[in-house]
Amino acid sequence: MSSQDDVAADAVRPQPTPETGTLRERVLEWADSEVFKGAISLGPVLLLLTVFYAVPVALLLIYSIFVEDPFASGLTFEHFGRFIDVSAITSLQFSELSYVRLLGRSIGIAVIVTVLSLVISYPITYYLGQHAPERWKIALVMLVIIPFWTSYLIRTYAWIPILSNNGFINSALTTVGLPSLPLLNNYIGSIIGLVYVFVPFTILPLYASMEGLDSSLIEAARDLGASRWEAFREVVFPLTLPGALAGGVFVFIKTAAAYVTPSLLGGTSGRMYAQVIETQFGTAFNWNFGAALAVILVVVVLGTIWIAARWGIDVKGSRGLGGGGL
Amino acid sequence: MTSTLHVDSVTKDFGSVRAVEDVSFTVDEGKFVTLLGPSGCGKTTTLRMIAGFETPTEGRVRLGDHDITTEEPYLRPTSMVFQNYALFPHKTVGENVGFGLKMRDVPADERSDRVAKMLELIELPGIEDRGIDELSGGQQQRVALARALITEPEVLLLDEPLGALDLKLRKNMQVELKNLQEELGITFVYVTHDQEEALTMSDEIIILNEGEIEQRGTPTEIYESPRTRFVADFIGDTNLLDGTYVENGNSAAVECGSVDVPIDSLSAAADGQSLSVSIRPEKIALGDGAGNGTETAVTLRGEVEDVIYQGNVAKVHVTIDGTELVLEQQVIDTVNLPTPGSECTISWDQENTNVLTG
Numbered sequence: 001m002s003s004q005d006d007v008a009a010d011a012v013r014p015q016p017t018p019e020t021g022t023l024r025e026r027v028l029e030w031a032d033s034e035v036f037k038g039a040i041s042l043g044p045v046l047l048l049l050t051v052f053y054a055v056p057v058a059l060l061l062i063y064s065i066f067v068e069d070p071f072a073s074g075l076t077f078e079h080f081g082r083f084i085d086v087s088a089i090t091s092l093q094f095s096e097l098s099y100v101r102l103l104g105r106s107i108g109i110a111v112i113v114t115v116l117s118l119v120i121s122y123p124i125t126y127y128l129g130q131h132a133p134e135r136w137k138i139a140l141v142m143l144v145i146i147p148f149w150t151s152y153l154i155r156t157y158a159w160i161p162i163l164s165n166n167g168f169i170n171s172a173l174t175t176v177g178l179p180s181l182p183l184l185n186n187y188i189g190s191i192i193g194l195v196y197v198f199v200p201f202t203i204l205p206l207y208a209s210m211e212g213l214d215s216s217l218i219e220a221a222r223d224l225g226a227s228r229w230e231a232f233r234e235v236v237f238p239l240t241l242p243g244a245l246a247g248g249v250f251v252f253i254k255t256a257a258a259y260v261t262p263s264l265l266g267g268t269s270g271r272m273y274a275q276v277i278e279t280q281f282g283t284a285f286n287w288n289f290g291a292a293l294a295v296i297l298v299v300v301v302l303g304t305i306w307i308a309a310r311w312g313i314d315v316k317g318s319r320g321l322g323g324g325g326l
Numbered sequence: 327m328t329s330t331l332h333v334d335s336v337t338k339d340f341g342s343v344r345a346v347e348d349v350s351f352t353v354d355e356g357k358f359v360t361l362l363g364p365s366g367c368g369k370t371t372t373l374r375m376i377a378g379f380e381t382p383t384e385g386r387v388r389l390g391d392h393d394i395t396t397e398e399p400y401l402r403p404t405s406m407v408f409q410n411y412a413l414f415p416h417k418t419v420g421e422n423v424g425f426g427l428k429m430r431d432v433p434a435d436e437r438s439d440r441v442a443k444m445l446e447l448i449e450l451p452g453i454e455d456r457g458i459d460e461l462s463g464g465q466q467q468r469v470a471l472a473r474a475l476i477t478e479p480e481v482l483l484l485d486e487p488l489g490a491l492d493l494k495l496r497k498n499m500q501v502e503l504k505n506l507q508e509e510l511g512i513t514f515v516y517v518t519h520d521q522e523e524a525l526t527m528s529d530e531i532i533i534l535n536e537g538e539i540e541q542r543g544t545p546t547e548i549y550e551s552p553r554t555r556f557v558a559d560f561i562g563d564t565n566l567l568d569g570t571y572v573e574n575g576n577s578a579a580v581e582c583g584s585v586d587v588p589i590d591s592l593s594a595a596a597d598g599q600s601l602s603v604s605i606r607p608e609k610i611a612l613g614d615g616a617g618n619g620t621e622t623a624v625t626l627r628g629e630v631e632d633v634i635y636q637g638n639v640a641k642v643h644v645t646i647d648g649t650e651l652v653l654e655q656q657v658i659d660t661v662n663l664p665t666p667g668s669e670c671t672i673s674w675d676q677e678n679t680n681v682l683t684g
Contacts, residue, residue, distance in 0.1 A: 219379055220412040222399045224477060225429035234425070238416045 057298075063291035079292035099276065099293065103300060106273035109187060109262075110255040113194040114202075114248050120195070121202040121247065126236065128203075129210025130218070141207065144200050152197060156264050159193050160184065163265065185267025193261040198254060202247035209243025210236075249305055256301050273297060329390035329403075329480050330354050331376070331513060336385035338371050345371040347537040348385070353530075355480075358507050358514045360524040363534035364560070369517045370485055372534070376515060377406045377483050389480065400429070405479035409486045411470035413458045419445070419469055420454030426477035444472040447506075464495045471506075481513045488523065500526045521561045525549060533557050540684070554684035558604035565607065565651045566682075571599045580681070584647035588624055589681055602682040609678040610653035612642060612664060613671035625673040626651075630664045644672055 030036055064080070067073040088096035095101075128140055147155060162168045163183040170180035183189055213236065221231040259274040266272065277297070280290030331353040338346040346368040353359045361369040374380045376387055378399035386395045394402050405426075413422050421428075424441045432440070438454070445451050448468040453461075461469065467487060474482060487503075488496045504527045507514045518524055524531050525545040533540040533548065533556075541548060541557045552558035559566060569582030571592065578591035580601050587603050595601065613625075628646035640655050640663055653672060657663070664670060 214410070214412065216408045216410060216412040217414060219377075219399070220406070220408060220414075220473075221425070221429075223377060223379075223404075223406045224426035224473065225400045226425075227400060230429060235414060 060291045060294050063288050064295045065292075066288060068288060079289045080296070082289060083292060083296055102271065102276060103273050103296065105187070105271075106256055106258075106297075107300065107304065109190060109194070109270075109272065110252050110258075112191055113198060113255045114252045116191070116195045117199050117202040117251050118206070118244055118248055120199055121206045122244075125203055125206040125210045125240075125243075128207050129213065130215055141204075144203050144207075147200065153260060156193055156197070156261055159189070159196070159265055163189055163192065184265060185270070187266060187270040189265035189267065190258075190262040190270030190272065193265040194255050194258055197261060198251040201250050201254070202244070205247040205250075206240060206243040209240040213239055245308070249308065252305065252308075253301055256304075257297060329392075329513075331481055331515070332386070332388040333372070333376065334386045334388065336372065336375060336382045336387065338368070338375060338380060339383045345537055346375070346382075349534070349537070349539055350385075351532055351539065351542060353481075353513055353515060355513055356511045358504065358516065358527060358529045360516045360518060360528040360531045361534055362518060362521060362524040362531050362560075363540075364519055366536075367534040368537040369519075369534050373406075373483050373485055373515060373517045376481070377404055378402050403480040405474035405477055405482050407470050407474045407482065407484045407487045409489055411466050411487075411490075413466055413470055413473070415458050417458070418454060419450075419456045419458065419461070422458065422469060423454075423472045423476055425473060430477070440476060441472075444476045447475075448472045463491055464499070467491060467499065471503075475510070475512075479512065481515060482507075484514060484516045486518050487516075489518075489520075496523070503527060525561075533560065535560075550680075552604060552680055552682065555602045555604075555682045556684070558602075558680060558682055563607055563652070563654075564604045565610075566602055566604050567649070568600070568602045571595045571597065571601045573597050583649050585626065585649045585651075587679055588676060589679055590676075592681065594683070604680040604682055605651070605674055605678060607641065607652045607654035608639075610651065610672050610674045612644075612653060612655060613673060623673045624676050624679065625671055627669070627671050630666050630668050630670050632666055633663055635660070635663065644670060646672075 062070045065075055065077065067076045067078070083099045085097055085099075088094065128137060132140055160167070164170070165180060165182070165184070167184070169183060173180055183192065217235050217239070218231050221235045222228075226234060257274045258272055259278060262270050262272040263275060273293070274297075277290050277293045280286045280293060284290075333349060333351050336346060336349050337344070349368070349372055351359075361372055363369050371380060375382050378394070378397060381396055386393055388394065389403065394404075414425070417425070420438070420441050423444055424437045427437045427440060441454060442451070445453060448471060450465060450468055450472075453465075458466065458469070467490075470487070484503075488499050491499060500523055503514075507527075516524075516527065525548075528545055530542065530544055531548045532542045535556050541553050543551075548557065549561055552561060552564075555566065558564050567580070567582035567585065567587060569580040569587070572579050572581050572586075573591055576591065577588060579586045579588045580603050582603070587605075589603065626646050628644045628651075630642060631645045631650065632643040634641040634643070635657065638657060640657050642653050642655055642664055644651050644653065651672065655663075
C-alpha cells in the first residue's frame with residue numbers, strides 16, 4: 001500500500017483497521033485507476049451527447065432508409081431518390097428539381113448571411129478590440145449580447161413593421177420621394193433577419209481574435225509603408241482569420257438550417273430548406289422523407305465546412321493571403 | 327540634403343494626463359541620440375510622435391525643412407524597431423524583412439536580392455524561409471532591425487529594442503548596434519531606461535523626467551557633471567548630500583549635517599540656500615588616516631563602517647560623524663581591504679564635487 005493510498009484511506013475513515021483492508025484497498029485502488037477517473041470526468045458529457053445528439057441523429061438516419069415504420073417496413077433509398085429525382089436530371093428538366101434548388105438557395109442565403117455578418121463584424125470588432133477605451137469595452141460587448149435577453153421570435157417579428165411595404169423604411173423612402181423597396185416576404189427579408197440574428201455570433205469570436213492581436217503589429221505595418229487597407233490585408237485579416245472562421249462556420253450552420261426567420265420574413269422567394277423539412281414532419285406526416293431531407297442537409301453542410309476548413313488550412317499554410325510574394 | 331530632426335516644444339496630453347511637456351531637441355544627421363528616463367517619463371510617447379503613431383497636442387516635428395507633425399506614419403522617412411519586435415508571426419523571415427519593399431511596390435526579384443543583402447548585414451544569411459517562431463530572441467531582434475533598415479529610413483527609431491534579451495546578449499548587441507549605426511550613417515533615436523546602455527552607445531543623451539527634459543549632453547557630461555539631483559541619482563551610483571550653501575569670504579561650502587563639503591563660490595546662490603552635492607564613489611580615495619593633501623583635495627576623517635566585496639571592486643561605507651559616504655575601491659589585493667571599525671581618511675578632488683542646482 002503506497003503512502004498516497006494511506007492518505008486517501010485516512011480521509012475516508014479516520015481509524016483504518018488492517019483486518020478490513022483488503023476490500024477497502026481494492027475499492028480505493030479501483031477508484032484511483034485511470035479508467036474510473038476518465039469515466040467520471042468524461043461520463044456526464046458522453047451521456048449528454050449520446051442522449052441528446054447521437055440518438056436523435058441515429059433515429060433520423062434510421063427513418064430515412066425505411067419505407068415507413070422503421071424495422072416494420074422494407075429498406076429503401078426512395079426518399080433520397082425523391083430529393084435528387086434522377087428522371088428530371090436525365091430529361092434535363094432542372095426546374096423540376098425543386099428540393100435541390102431549395103437546398104441550393106438555402107446554402108446560397110447561408111453564404112450571403114455569413115459573408116455579410118463577417119463584413120459587418122470586422123469594423124465593429126476592430127474598433128472594440130483595438131481602439132475602444134479599456135473601461136468601455138465590457139459595456140460595448142454587453143450591448144452586443146443584450147439582444148439575446150429578448151426572445152428570438154419577438155425580435156424577428158419586430159422586423160415586420162420595419163420592413164413591410166408601409167413600414168418605417170419604406171415610409172421614410174416615400175416621404176423623401178424615393179420609390180419603396182420590396183424588403184419583406186422575399187429573400188431580402190430572410191437575409192436581413194438572419195444577419196440581424198447572427199451578427200453577434202461572428203462578433204464575439206472575432207472580438208476575441210482582435211483583442212488578442214498585438215497592436216504594434218499594425219503599427220509596424222503602417223510604419224513600413226502599408227496604407228490602412230494594406231495593413232488590414234497583410235496583418236489584421238490573416239491573424240484574425242481563426243476567429244472569423246469560428247464565427248463564420250457557426251453562422252453558416254445555423255443559417256443553412258434556419259426556420260423561424262424565413263417563415264416570418266421570407267415569403268416565397270425567401271423560403272428555405274428547413275421549412276420543407278418541417279412540412280414533411282408536421283403537415284405531410286412523411287417522417288421518412290423528412291428524415292432523408294434532414295440527413296442530406298447535414299451531409300451538405302458538413303461537406304461545405306470541410307471544404308472551407310481545407311481552404312482555411314491552406315491559407316494558414318501559405319502564411320497569409322497574398323503573403324507569398326517572396 | 328541635411329535632414330536634422332527637430333522636435334519643437336512638443337506637448338502631448340492623454341485626456342487629463344500630460345505625458346510630455348514642452349520638449350524640444352534637435353538631432354543632427356547621423357547621430358546616435360538616446361532618450362533616457364524611468365518608465366512613465368514620456369520617452370516612448372516622444373518617440374511615437376516622431377514615428378507618427380501619436381500626434382502632438384502642441385508643437386511641431388520637422389525633418390530638415392519638412393514638417394512631418396501630422397504626416398501618416400507610412401509616408402514618413404522614419405522606421406521603428408519595436409520593444410517586442412512586432413514581427414509578423416504569419417510571415418517568413420524573408421516576407422517580414424521584405425515587407426517595406428513590397429509596400430513600396432519593389433519588384434519581387436529586386437526585393438529578394440535586397441532581403442538577402444540585409445540578412446547578410448545582420449549576419450543571418452540564408453534564413454529567408456524560416457518562420458519567426460523558429461528564431462531565438464537575439465535573432466528576432468536582428469530580423470526586426472533588418473526589416474526597419476531595408477527601406478533606407480533617414481531616422482531609425484528604437485524603442486527599448488534590447489529589453490527582452492539576456493544580459494550578455496544585450497551587451498554584444500549594444501556594440502553591434504553602435505557599429506551598425508556608424509557604418510550606415512543613419513540617425514538613431516534610441517529609447518531606454520537602462521542608463522548603462524545609454525552611456526555605452528550614445529553620441530548624446532537626453533534625460534527625461536515626468537515629461538520634461540532634465541539634462542542633455544554627451545555620456546561624459548551626463549555622468550561626470552550631472553546638473554540636477556534627479557540626473558545624478560538616476561545615472562550610476564553616487565553619494566547625494568543635501569545641505570545649505572554657506573559663503574565665507576572667498577571660500578564656500580555646502581553644510582550637509584555633520585559634513586562641510588567645500589565648493590567654489592557660486593554667484594547664483596545666496597547664503598543659506600538649500601543645495602545638494604553629488605560625489606561619485608569611484609572618485610573618492612581611501613587613506614590610512616594620514617591624509618594626502620593636494621591643494622584642491624577635500625579630505626575628511628571617518629570610520630570604516632562596512633566593506634562589501636563585489637569581485638573587481640569593493641564598496642566601502644565610511645561614516646563621518648554620522649553621515650555615511652560610499653566609496654569604491656579597485657580590488658587588486660584582497661589582503662589590503664580595509665577592516666570595518668578602523669579609522670580612515672577619505673579624499674577627493676574638489677572638481678569631482680558636483681553641485682546640483684535642480
